[in-house]
Amino acid sequence: xxxxxxxxxxxxxxxxxxxxxxxxxxxxxxxxxxxxxxxxxxxxxxxxxxxxxxxxxxxxxxxxxxxxxxxxxxxxxxxxxxxxxxxxxxxxxxxxxxxxxxxxxxxxxxxxxxxxxxxxxxxxxxxxxxxxxxxxxxxxxxxxxxxxxxxxxxxxxxxxxxxxxxxxxxxxxxxxxxxxxxxxxxxxxxxxxxxxxxxxxxxxxxxxxxxxxxxxxxxxxxxxxxxxxxxxxxxxxxxxxxxxxx
Numbered sequence: 293x294x295x296x297x298x299x300x301x302x303x304x305x306x307x308x309x310x311x312x313x314x315x316x317x318x319x320x321x322x323x324x325x326x327x328x329x330x331x332x333x334x335x336x337x338x339x340x341x342x343x344x345x346x347x348x349x350x351x352x353x354x355x356x357x358x359x360x361x362x363x364x365x366x367x368x369x370x371x372x373x374x375x376x377x378x379x380x381x382x383x384x385x386x387x388x389x390x391x392x393x394x395x396x397x398x399x400x401x402x403x404x405x406x407x408x409x410x411x412x413x414x415x416x417x418x419x420x421x422x423x424x425x426x427x428x429x430x431x432x433x434x435x436x437x438x439x440x441x442x443x444x445x446x447x448x449x450x451x452x453x454x455x456x457x458x459x460x461x462x463x464x465x466x467x468x469x470x471x472x473x474x475x476x477x478x479x480x481x482x483x484x485x486x487x488x489x490x491x492x493x494x495x496x497x498x499x500x501x502x503x504x505x506x507x508x509x510x511x512x513x514x515x516x517x518x519x520x521x522x523x524x525x526x527x528x529x530x531x532x533x534x535x536x537x538x
Contacts, residue, residue, distance in 0.1 A: 318343065320502070322509060323527045329520045332357055334365070336524075340435065347380065348372045349431040366390045371431035373402075380436055381406035385429030387453055398453030400429055408451065422456040422481040424449055433459070443499060443508050444473035455482035461497075471508065473497040500538040502531050511538050 319341045326334035336353035351369040367389050373382040385400040401409045407425045415423075426449075428436065433450045437443050437459075444463040449456065460476040475495040479485050495515035499508040513524040529536040 318532055320509065321530045323529075325525050325527055326353070327521075327523045327525070328517065336367075342375075344375065346372070346374050347432075347435060349435055351431065364390075364392055369431055371429050371435075373432050380432060380439075382429050382432040385431065385453070400451070400453050418481040418485070419451070419456055422449075423451055427451050427456075437461070438499075438508050444471050444497070449480070451482075455484050456480040457482075457484070464496075469501045470511075471499040473499065475513070500529075500536075502529075502536055509536070509538075 319339065321337065321339045324336040324338070325332050326336060333355060334353050335356050336351065338349075338351050340347065340349040342348070349371045351367070353365075353367040355363060355365045368386075369388075370384075370386040371382060372384055373380055375381075381404075382400075382402045384402065387396075387398040389396045403409055405425070406428075408423055408427050410420060410423065428448075428450050430450050430452050433448050437446075437448065440446075442463075444461045447458055447460045449458050451457075457480055458476075458478040460478065462474045463471055464474055465472045473496075475497045477493045477495070479490055484490075493515065495513050497510065498512040500511045501507065502509055509526070509529055510524075511526040511529070515522050526538065529538055
């Protein structure tokens with residue numbers, strides 16, 4: 293089974309792993325440690341602010357410790373959108389990644405109906421075919437999932453400006469409100485597929501309820517990246533400024 297590629301580790305294995313929301317709250321903040329092969333290699337912070345009509349979400353991450361000797365990486369993701377009676381509609385998504393002295397930046401814009409603006413964007417035909425009208429950026433997709441009555445269920449398609457991919461979720465078990473889930477990342481079109489990474493990648497995902505009904509936050513993700521054990525673990529969680537015990 294192929295591992296998630298370089299960009300996906302930054303945009304997907306980071307972006308998609310930081311799922312958090314509180315349905316009726318104004319803000320959520322989570323600090324994470326990212327480990328590879330048992331060694332802490334990155335620290336990350338996820339935050340989201342929202343009201344009844346709009347939302348913003350941000351994710352930042354950077355390498356720490358001895359990993360900086362080999363590669364210095366900074367990652368920033370951002371998304372904004374609005375809530376509707378039928379769900380949520382993304383408005384914009386930004387991706388910025390700096391590795392040593394090289395930077396990469398991508399920005400997505402969405403139409404009023406939530407569909408992706410593709411005119412003049414230069415997307416190749418496989419991406420245009422794979423992009424559905426209801427496509428979402430990774431952060432908006434994860435916010436939508438976390439607001440669901442059944443967050444660990446269903447199949448969701450997302451696009452980060454480079455890769456179109458599907459996320460499939462199933463519940464494995466429940467324990468004292470926590471949900472242990474299976475998460476499968478499946479490349480559909482874009483850079484990963486062009487690089488030959490077409491096999492699904494499976495992760496173990498653990499969600500904990502917040503103090504707001506129908507709301508969950510990711511406290512643990514584990515799996516492997518190209519055969520190397522990979523994990524993301526929450527260090528602290530706050531909802532509206534109050535610490536959440538998990």
